[in-house]
Amino acid sequence: MSRLLPLLAFLLLASLFGFGIWWNTQHDQHEIVSPLINQPAPDFQLPVLGDDARKVGKASLLGKPYLLNIFGSWCIECVHEHPMLMTDAKTLGIALVGYNYKDEPDAANAWIAEHGNPFDVIVADRDGRQALDFGVYGAPETFLIDAKGFIRYKHVGPLTPDVMTTELKPAVEALAKESP
């Protein structure tokens, strides 16, 4: 028995190592689970992109669920994500709100003109200060906010077809069941 002990200890360590590798393949190391899930969204009010006089915020968006997509013309992953917003996200049946993050309005407008505009409205947070209240730390990020203004779901990184079908769609359907 005592001769087997070193082997057993080795196998224990090896399986721990294997578990660590498996865990890392299952989890995105860059994703911080937001403490704001199921919390009221921060009270924000931002100018509409290209029209500083018009403001859109939490108060004016209350009443219907919407998807808040953080993007920027400087953001490389956003280009990869954009086709998803142009097609699948539009079939979700909820409003799409663009959140232009730390961007120049001209660059943002040019980017939208080039890649298409899936959004019902785009708000601009030029210095990124408001985004801190959302716990944003990069782009793209996507929030699902319900009719009462609560954050129900957050995705860090580009929306992929997989994320769409396994996470976002079920979350939107769950919202629809709550308030028919």
Added chain:
Amino acid sequence: MRRLLALLVFALAIGACFAQAIQPLPFRDRAEEVRFQKLSAELRCPMCQNETLADSNAPIAHDLRRQIFDLMQAGKSDEEIKSYLVQRYSDFVLYQPPVKPGTWLLWFGPGVVLLAGAVVVALQVRRRSRNATNNNVATTADNEDDW
């Protein structure tokens, strides 16, 4: 070798330039700057994940440093600033995670493992010393071969 050394010096010089240009903040005095440096060194950048907010050059680290500075100017304590960040970015931003049921394994796990090791060693030592006194000299050699 000399070229390598020159390259190293050059790289360090570039690094030093960046370090100074990273973000000049208008501190009121030296004490405030020290407090800011200490606080931002205890916080983790959410983007780059293994750098402190003090060290990171990521845009979000830049924004958070500015926010910490503004909160300091508004008279917030270190604890208030930390809880401001935890509310938005979770415990992840703290390099020293708080002691709570979810982190007990993290905090006390190593102690438990050490204790378990100590128990095993103590049992072994007791068993051996008992064997040694019972069987005297003849069998001790066999015992040593065991390991």
